Amino acid sequence: MRIPCPCCGLRAMAEFTYGGADVTRPAAALPLDPSAAPDADWNDYVYRRDNPAGPHRELWFHAAGCRRWFAVTRDTRTNAFLSEAVA
């Protein structure tokens, strides 16, 4: 699989580190106050995933290249990249 890095273009998967699903942190506006969001929201954020068979918004880190984090949408059934990567 070759991954479209927004900085370096298509590069081999071996150069990258996976960062998981692009999930939204609860209480993003109050990062220093975890109690601003209920425990259930934190549990969902840490542990539960949509895990779709199809388009999946996910994070990658170009560890052996430009060392940039970016988000991209990939089809988990075909490994086709469906969007431009966003740094």
Next chain:
Amino acid sequence: MMPYSVFALARQALTGHRSWPAAWRDPAPRARYQVIVIGGGGHGLATAYYLAKTYGITDVAVLEKAWLGGGNTGRNTAIVRSNYLLTANSRFYEHALKLWEGLSADLNFNVMFSQRGMVNIAHSNAEISALHRRGNAMRLNGVDAELLSRDDLGRLMPGLDLSAAARFPILGGLIQKRGGTARHDAVAWGYARAADARGVDIIQNCEVTGLRRDGDRVIGVETTRGPIAADKVAICVAGDSGRLAAMAGLRLPMESHVLQALVSEPVKPMLDVVAVSGALHVYINQSDKGELVMGGDIDGCNSYAQRGDPHVLDHVVESAAALFPAIRRLRMMRSWGGTVDMSMDGSPIITRLPLAGLYLNGGWCYGGFKGTPAAGTAMAHLVATDRPHPVADRFTLDRFDTGDLLDERGSGSSPWMH
């Protein structure tokens, strides 16, 4: 069912082996069953078998979207072991190993269980200490474990590179002599035949496309062969647990990932144990046909593709060749990938779901095949009695809310790290 025996073999030989009956029926689905098991792999078939054998529930259908054992049951590296550190995992996998030891006789089907020994290899003092700790934990839990010196390893595996010039010099190891391998297809076929003989309907080419519900109760399934009603529905679908749970409106604490394996061309006997190096991320054993079977880590990103990236296979082969330099000139015969449920703490889930009558068996990570008999036992117990089986009562879904995690590897909530 015709019992398999030396007498049956002799009798069939007289007619040129042309009158063996089919090992199981191929029935059309009925309109309703007491229990539907989704997934015709080892776990689903074992669940149906123990429901019939232990709990007398024979009004059961196993629905398989393709062919029996065509998913992870036929894609794993066939290793059976119970060398776990955490007590909850140790007790479950040791229960499985004890069932493995009597499985061929129980099923009247040779699953070719071979207790050839399971060896963990250590390359540093820290790893030696970790193996001491693991071995002690195993012995405290009643599981066999013996530490091995470098000389012991050399006697067990003459091909192992024990020189100081090795890529990662070897210091010692740990063996579980009761560990080994089994013929993975035979496990699916043996459970299928034994379940069928007790009245279970095994229905292939029948994919579940939706769950039928009445309020907060499940009342059946929609399939590609029409709707089927049921009092209880058990999900045993390995890498597709998330998709089935989504049909019930649930999000699970797991991701689906691809795990690859490969075999070399067959060679004469050269390795009669299962060898694992945690530091090199490789496990290797030799099949009865002579192929060297190798696997490593998951690719590391969500995938339902059932195929992976070649750089992962490169890593597996480089690591195997570092341990056994003699295999460098072997050719790879084939490689494949399977979709595994990677749970957020690396341990499985066997539980009731919030929808009444719906049960889940999933999140097996690397451990599904070796757990097959115990997973079937525990799942059948849960479906029949609505209470968790004592050997699997920590494999809950709410442990991710209560914090009672089973993080065997201690790598936190990143499924691709387990």
